[in-house]
Amino acid sequence: MSRGPSRALALVLAGLLAMPLPSHAHNEPVHQAMTDFAYHVLLAGERFSRGQSMSERLRSALGSLEKTNPGLTAFFADAAAAAPKLRVLQSGLPPDPTPCISPALVALFGSPVPDWQLPSGTSLESLRMRSLRVPVTVSYGHQPVVCAIDETYAPSGELKSVNPGSLTLPRDYTGMTLGYWAAAPDQEKKDWVLRSTTLEALQNPVVLGAIGASVTVAVSAVCVLACGFFPPACVACPFGRRRRYRDGRDREHRRRLARERRLRRLRALR
Numbered sequence: 555m556s557r558g559p560s561r562a563l564a565l566v567l568a569g570l571l572a573m574p575l576p577s578h579a580h581n582e583p584v585h586q587a588m589t590d591f592a593y594h595v596l597l598a599g600e601r602f603s604r605g606q607s608m609s610e611r612l613r614s615a616l617g618s619l620e621k622t623n624p625g626l627t628a629f630f631a632d633a634a635a636a637a638p639k640l641r642v643l644q645s646g647l648p649p650d651p652t653p654c655i656s657p658a659l660v661a662l663f664g665s666p667v668p669d670w671q672l673p674s675g676t677s678l679e680s681l682r683m684r685s686l687r688v689p690v691t692v693s694y695g696h697q698p699v700v701c702a703i704d705e706t707y708a709p710s711g712e713l714k715s716v717n718p719g720s721l722t723l724p725r726d727y728t729g730m731t732l733g734y735w736a737a738a739p740d741q742e743k744k745d746w747v748l749r750s751t752t753l754e755a756l757q758n759p760v761v762l763g764a765i766g767a768s769v770t771v772a773v774s775a776v777c778v779l780a781c782g783f784f785p786p787a788c789v790a791c792p793f794g795r796r797r798r799y800r801d802g803r804d805r806e807h808r809r810r811l812a813r814e815r816r817l818r819r820l821r822a823l824r
Contacts, residue, residue: 582692582740586733593640593729594713599633601716609715641684641728646735649678650694654701662688662721668701688721689730692737704730 601608602616620626653666663669670678670687694702707730709717719725 582737585737585740586692586730589733589736590729591710591713593637593732594709594717596633596637596640597726597729598713598716599630600637603630603634607715609712612712612715615712640732641726642682643728643732645678645681645683645686645731647678647681647686647690647731648695650698650702652698652701654703656700656703656705658705658721659688659701659703666701668703683728683731684726686727686731689727690734692734694734 598608598612598616600606602613602620616626616630620630651667654660654663654668655666659668660666668688670681672678672681689704689707691698691702691704696702705721707727708714708720709729717726
């Protein structure tokens with residue numbers, strides 16, 4: 555996908571689908587939200603490619619984009635191939651018996667202790683992401699005060715139509731679980747950074763190998779989002795790195811010219 559169409563798509567999708575997020579340095583919840591958003595865009599591409607149900611507004615928007623950017627047909631097909639492989643990844647989640655106090659969660663679980671309804675012989679860590687009963691927040695497994703289950707979670711904007719459901723009805727929480735792990739380095743190091751661990755996670759060879767996607771496909775998918783959804787994250791994209799390198803070279807060139815001018819002036823004064 556060329557750089558121009560990618561940026562145009564980023565702006566359109568961000569304006570149509572994204573809910574506004576605060577403009578500050580990325581922290582764990584923002585990383586999780588960005589990763590979940592990225593997964594849902596892949597999910598929208600998958601469903602569009604397969605002709606599956608979604609809101610007419612979203613279908614119309616994706617159809618219009620495909621007409622003006624023919625390369626998106628291949629992108630949607632790649633999304634249809636990659637998204638199912640993400641859903642069958644093991645959750646990797648540790649057990650966290652921290653009790654819940656929310657009436658809705660207590661009613662759902664039948665007690666304050668989270669109940670994942672695990673199949674016999676299956677641990678929570680080995681459970682497939684698509685089978686997770688509830689979405690976790692970034693505090694899960696890190697000694698939260700109350701259970702770190704996000705009972706208010708819903709996909710962003712029109713993307714709700716490609717992943718319907720609720721706390722009590724089946725819903726795919728793969729995006730939130732991927733986001734949990736994308737935010738894990740910040741949680742462990744208590745690190746606030748102005749870059750995207752989401753992009754770094756999707757460029758990880760282990761993740762790419764698991765979903766069978768090339769770097770170009772996986773990174774293009776998220777770069778489309780990053781540049782419109784949170785512009786500072788563009789620095790992690792391939793074209794962002796090239797631009798940063800070029801800008802660095804330009805700054806160094808200007809500094810070298812300034813030093814040469816100062817030397818010439820000193821020589822002229824002698």
